[in-house]
Amino acid sequence: MTQPGRRTGTRPPVTRRVLGILEAFTPERPALTLTEICRRTGLPLATAHRLVGELVAWGALERGDGGAYRIGLRLWEVASLAPRGPGLREAALPFMEDLYEATHQNVQLAVLDGLEVIYLERLSGRDAVHVFTRVGGRFPAHATGVGLALLAHADPELQERAIAGPLRRFTPKTICSGHQLRRILAEVRRTGVAISDGQVELFALSVAAPVHGPDDSVVAALSIVVPADAYDPRTLVPVVRAGARGISRALGAPSARRPPASAARESSPAPTGR
The missing domain is CATH 1.10.10.10 (Winged helix-like DNA-binding domain superfamily/Winged helix DNA-binding domain)
Structure with missing residues (x-):
């Protein structure tokens, strides 16, 4: 009954x-x-x-x-009450605008949600290289610069989920091997920057860096997406790092208040996703 x-x-x-x-x-x-x-x-x-x-x-x-x-x-x-929404966006916008003025390409701010990234903001010029992203849109983390920057600092359990796959392929350069993804995430942690070369579209190159919050945990990632044949990613690394550091400082991250490591002691990161 x-x-x-x-x-x-x-x-x-x-x-x-x-x-x-x-x-x-x-x-x-x-x-x-x-x-x-x-x-x-x-x-x-x-x-x-x-x-x-x-x-x-x-x-x-x-x-x-x-x-x-x-x-x-x-x-x-x-939605505007979400802690990773407007406050983070408002802190990031001045630094995103500086990056945009330097290139008139795509400047993006994203956060991690599971194995995907959500884009909180994007500045783009009329002649900027094509991207699939939009504000509020999602994309697989393993295939994007912001996603690699965020995954590299994510919870180890989440990293293992990403490494276990499946990893969706977009181009011949997309990371589709768990072994390759593990190696690249370690490289991102070592260098402090992610370079995604042709992973979503062969003609687009992304350089991204993590953004730290008040407790120094990684809360977001900043990236610039440019034509792959027009830019050397090594020339973009310092400005993207500086932008991410500026946002981190605005958010109150303790590590962002300390002087950055000397550029002479830093090795240039190699592009990923090839």
Whole structure:
């Protein structure tokens, strides 16, 4: 006999259904009709209509003149409270702008979420080399400069998960071997910088450095992405390091207050992902 109040079906809880509706929206499909939401979530029309109505009333969704729904500003308002969001972005922007003015290419700030990176900010010129990234977008960490800089300083258990794979291939230069990834992460820790050469697109080169927080843990990574055939990565290493150090200092990182190691004692890192 079923006990009172106990679920008898396998219907997912309301929270999961609501999150499923929000996840139905993507950069490729930012506006969805109710029918499309039902198709993407598998929810019955009546259930979707009720939940979407509640989300609209709260402000998580907005309905346009054509009847399609979009993500609402209320979600942006809530997301702005994330500790790795606006505060980190505001501290980083002056240094990102300096890097951008020096190259008019892509300057990016990202954080680690599992085995992926999430981009908090990107500055880009009209003629900058093409990148797939966008603010709020995700990308596999092993294939990006910011991802390698973050993975190198991540929890060892997470590093082992990344090394165990699978590692998605984008180009012939993408790191797809766990042994290779382990070696490169050790090199990033040794040199303090990650160079991702042609791992996502063969014509793009990324140089990244970790950003440290108030307790000196790595909280983000700063990178610049330039045309691979127009730049020597070694010329970008000092400015990216300096930018990351400036952000770390603005965040109160103790290590960023100490004088940096002499450039004469530092060996130039070799490009990774070849």
